[in-house]
Amino acid sequence: MSTTRAANAKETSTKAAKLMNGAPKLYDLLKDLLVQLPSLLVLLGCMIVAVSRWRRHPKVSLMVLVSLGLLSIHTLVSDVVYNWVPDWLIQAADASDTQRAAENVYLVLGLASNGIVAVAFVWLLTAIFLQRGAANENV
């Protein structure tokens, strides 16, 4: 009985410790999301504009929506990823090689993150020049 109680107490204390470690991370995540709020609100507003223009320019609106959707998801996911993933991967690496592991982790994450933004911008730039006749310029 006492063994079970001791095991339960140990489990509870482990859970509490995990929670204590996770709390600052959650606070950091909320702070990062708050910083990104202007971008997120503008992305949402522009997506509403794209939907409202769907009838007139369906293809352009689709491309704008895909691009802005990708940027919104990227903004939300990258904050979560940068808060947790580097620590996990660096802790899992060999203790003697932490510096190198950190550099590699941040290089890969940076490339992936910028690659996604680059793809979103390709869509947005394509939308800008899509279905434009030369005559449209004078309208």
Place this chain on the structure above:
Amino acid sequence: MTMLQRAPLLLVILGGIVFALVRWSRHPKVSGLTVLGLVLYLIKLLGFSALSYTIPRMRDSMHWSYRTAINMYQVLNVVNSLLFAGLIILFVAVAYAQRMPTTEATRRQDLY
């Protein structure tokens, strides 16, 4: 290393500028605004990379506390986010600027 991380985005920005310049004769206003937006984005990208590297040095030279340096990063991130928001507004406005409704859409409107 920062530039290597940003290589995909830098390539797209430079490619976009070249493409907009090629299209300049067909759509001068749209191309001009696109080039303006992309150049501003490039300046923002390079400028904020440089600034984020400057903060630790400024912390040493100006004897800032750790908290002050962190606050400076926060301010930098907020300004970065606001500028990005402004650029998105510009690009979306350009995407719909000086366009005629597509023939399909016009045909659909005729039905009503």
